[in-house]
Amino acid sequence: QVQLVESGGGLVQTGGSLRLSCADSGLTFSSYTMAWFRQAPGKEREFVARINYSGTSTSYPNSVKGRFTVSRDNTKSTVYLQMNSLKPDDTAVYYCAASQFSYVTSPRDYRYWGQGTQVTVSS
DSSP, rough: OOOOEEEEEEEEETTOOOOEEEEEEOOOOGGSSEEEEEOOOTTTEEEEEEOOOOSOEEEEEETTTTTEEEETTTTEEEEEEEEESSGGGEEEEEEEEEESSSOOGGGGGOEOOOOEEEEEEEE
8 A cells, every 4th residue: 555654844934944755655666756746725736846766857836946855765765845945825735746657747647645744834
């Protein structure tokens, strides 16, 4: 059974940093594209970051580019999201997800999902 478990969320002030982790069990982790999405109340789930199976390719939307960094450690079956210069607009539940497809950023292309971790940025 596949399990993705996020951790590292919390409350932080504007301009602060957080590092999210997502640990996998049950997948052949190194074969999957991994991504982070977020969802704020009343809004659609939004793509935040993607990393390919080997960690050599990443992508971000303009809203987080230059502030967020995704990375992975295939030896630990874990993907990370380093978030710097946080803003109140970054407040959301953050989810990690896994896909067998490459270079995809739509939630519908991701089959496996974690339960989410809350990130709250205070002004």
